[in-house]
Amino acid sequence: MDPILTTNILNVVYEVSTLAVVVLGLAVVFGLLGVMNLAHGEFVMIGAYCAFFVQTQNLPFLAAVPVALLVCIVLGLAVERILVRPLYARPFDTLLATWGLSMLLREGVEAVYGRGFKSVAVPLTDSIDVLGADYPSYRLLLAAVSIALVAGLVWWFVRSATGRRIRAVVNNPELAGSVGIPVTALARNTFVFGCCLAALSGVLLAPLMPVQPMLGLDFILKSFFVLVVGGLGSLVGLISGSGVIGGVESIVSAFFDRTYGYTTVLIIAILFLWLRPNGLFPRT
Amino acid sequence: MASFLGHSAALVAALAVLPQLVGEFWAYTLALYFLYAIASLGIGLCWGQAGFLPLGQAMFFGLAAYLSGLSLIHFKDSWLLLLLLPGAALAPGLLAYGIGLLVFRGRTLSGPFFAMITLALTLLAFQIANSWNDVTGGFNGLKNIPGLPGLSDFTDLYYISAVALAVCLLAIAWLRRAPAGVLWRAVAQNEQRVRFCGFAVQNVKAAVFGLSGVLAGIGGALYAPQQNLVTPQLCGFILSADLVIWAAVGGRATLYGPVVGAVLIGILTADLRDEISYWEVILAAIFIVVVLYFRQGLMGFVEPLFERLSRRRAPRALDSPARPQASGDTGFALDDVRVRMGSVSILEGLDLAIDGPGIYCLIGPNGAGKTSCFNAMTGELPVRSGHIRIFGSTRTGNAADLLSRIGVGRKFQAPSLFPDLTVAENFNIGLWGGRARLRDLLGMRSHGWTSAILREAQARFPFLAEEDRRAGDLSHGQRQILELAMVLIAEPRLILLDEPSAGLSQTETQEVIEAIRWVSGRLNASTVIVEHDMTFVRELADRIFVLHQGRLLASGTVAEIQADNRVRAVYVGASA
């Protein structure tokens, strides 16, 4: 196979799979709590800054994972208690409150680290030969980890007792509560879990992007577009949405350029929002 | 009216003397923030009045700024500017109106989706402004834009902005008090009821959004000659966000809130950004606190006091115009109507026909499809197959607002009205529906409309004459009766009532029964009632229809139905 074509295909796989992990966190929270957490991207950003922090402390890259999880568990618990829980009955205000939170986190990190770009060293710098194409091994690893993560979570969701409970709450929160499922605790844990997933993506993606306070904005928009295209609250929708948004951007960018890639994604998202707001795979 | 004139005079005087008090530099600064404030006023209209949040207002501000900038560059000193500059301000309004029509069309829920569409659109606008180098000048923007002919001094710029702001404020103050404003607030509270009163909600919302586009456009069109430079940031996410924050902190539902927010926070930000490194963090925290605890914003504490002092309700002295098509055929027919939701079949070939005035009751066990029958008739549920004819024409899938205008009224099971509006305003929405033309909605006279039905309803239920009470403060039974009265004052020929006696006391039930009998005869209408209370049914029904599992099981007089073994079997089966 043509090595350039192989490289392009791997680029698409990389973009789609890493995007899917970010969206998964957002989708789980939206599916269960009905809360569109507009600060989701900022948790990705915080994860990335944790990777940078760990590097400045001369610790190994992977040490960033527990640091980021710890930070986001604490932060997630606080946010759930202060912002999300009091506003369950006011979805519109939740949107605004989490939007305010995103500004707060962005400006807070900026106050500490400044607007400048931070760089995190890539842990694996060699490349691997895939069907004649030289592809950077960290990117390959990241794509593999992302796919495994999404697949693992889907499997867990379908099989485990907690997964069943979550599905029960999604279907009928009142009934679930009356049969003894601790709905409040489950909602809290799900929110924190979503934040942690975002932070984990942030850590893993940090070496491959300039780390700066505004980076979350791109993730939240793209993730939202994925949910819009794929449909809210279904896993098939999540994967197909990531495929459409990530894939279209990569492919259009590969054939034309980034301006077109970016604009095409925006137009697709607007068309979906307008004409098919429930996405490709709406929840029944 | 007198208070409006007094208000106008005070506003104009304050804006006129301000530059003398604060000096040239602050006059210049205020001039800029006044333009932002005008755009923020538009958010106040959409979000504070009509209840939907646009997150991409900068797109309209930027569009107007580019159009105005290009006009000034290419037609410097030409008389064409007299057309082009107002055009630059109006074009975003048309765009917004168009977007509103498309997005709101056929969609009952607009909340977050609308917000996110506008956000995506503003990002798209930024991309276009940033990349279209030949026209917009790309990242560096349009430069060396000439100022408005004949104006050079900073104080001149101030007066232009101040005049624009004053005009916009006065126009909005008028609209907020006019029937249009009441209608917007009604839309924010209960879109469904507004539709069932005969208003095409999507057009109302699109009009408000269009108006907000014009406001952003006025700001943007004046920005270009004032700043002599237009850059893509004007279309961007940050300005869009700022406009929303200003409206929220200042008080989105108040008249002056967005202006106070824009001027106060804008100036604080401009001065404090260099001084306090955490200023942006503080601002974000303030915004969160406002969203959580002070939704009314700063002016929300102040303005209602003044409004209460100045607001007096117009006396009901003017008979409303008659509804068109107030008389004629009153029959309807459902022919093999099928409705499914997901995998559940709700109506399975329902046949039902009424051909003349009278009182008809729909009964049947839970899940028989009684309310669904109403929903299918009023376009709330999609009909998969079959036909619905109302007053002799095919009306399958027609929208509720259209049906209301041809004379179909509907009362819901749980009272559906506008809890934050007064009883008077609730009545007015009912009176205006199908009767008020655009100029009635913009003028003040239609506040004083009344009708014979309204007077009679108030005579029957004296609490309905206490028109300054908030509808949400009424008891459950009173709200049921208020909604019924709202339906009746629209003088429909076909009245659909869903459990009108639910939650009523014995006496209230009796009063309602009499009211229905009275109005049904008075309007010579067909009244169809879904009811469980058999006493109610026995007293009122000329004819009864029994529904079971989405089909018509039996129909006949009270006596015939009571004698029907199939009906008895269904009820026994259902209760077993």
Next chain:
Amino acid sequence: MQKIYKPISRRHFVAGALGSGAAVAAPAILTGAQAAGELKMATFYALSGPGSLFGPTQTAVTKLAVDEINAGGGIGGRKVTVIPSDGGAPPAEAAKAAIRLMLRDKVDIVVGSHDSAVREAIVAALKGRVPYVYTPLYEGGECNPNVFVTADTPQQQVQPSITWLAKTLGAKSYYLIGNDYVWPRKTNEQAKKYIAAAGGKVVGEEYVPLGAPNKFEDAVTRIKAKKPDLVVITLVGGDNINFNRTFAGFGLDKSIKRISYLLEEQTLAGIGDKSSNGLYSAMSYFENEKSEANAKFKAAYRKAAGAKAPPLAMIGVDTYGGVNCAKALIEKAGGTDAAKLMAAASNLNYRTPTGTGVMTNRHVVKDMYLAECKGTSFDIVETFKAVAHGQTCS
């Protein structure tokens, strides 16, 4: 007016002849009461926004220049006071600040190091009523009255470096990538001219949006397919870092050379030593420049700014020349009269970190350097003397 709206406090640093040299905060209310004869210099540096990583250097270098000037008796006998403003703010905010500085603080001169959109806004606000010195590298073409530019122009960056690289590396095919705005396009215009002159060929040219969250996997894959000898990079800030890291990540640094036209010490630190192999930069200042003047400049800077001094890099150090240019202009013109300043700007000599700049046509003829990255520092491989700026302002 100041009685009604008293700003909280506006930072000033008054570097005294007696030499405390420390920045002191003075409330704005005092600025009106300052000794007559003091010369007020407003600065617009990137205190916020994407360029804010350059802000600390700009501020520190300016302070050094002003301290030196005041220690030597000021400008034409007047002590210099600096009033800083944010050049990283949106253009409308910067314009507002410029108006405030002009009307309320009555500044004598403005020195700015920021992007071109903010420059346009400031020029439009000042309308030539206050002289304005613009210092960072830019696309050229700024000829408005009473504006003086000490920046590197595309002609100065591109002509000698491309010619040298074509000859020395034997580069035949070139790939151009930049952000989509006027500076990269103007720079590439020059590049294409000199690539053609050197007998080379452009095999690809692309622009990515400025301010969008760009990724470069696709661009790097395209470059991999085209196999050029040299990639000419006019990306800025985070895009420059991201592109170069992706480029090296895909292993292209082993076979393809790169030159970036906005690459100084801070951006290079962001790119990192793993990704800088075969990367060149061409500008009028590198910290590693070996002249005696630069050694003195660096020593003075370290002494004044201390151990934690912000790094010396081109965007930042440019303000040293800017402040000294302002001094030379005012002294030669004998004041701040616009016409006299415009006349004084022809053949004006002023002090720069590496020696002397010569202003003609309100731009500067200067020495340019071509440097190759070695890890995260620059190794100057060639010096081009007195390179023409190619601008024709009257």
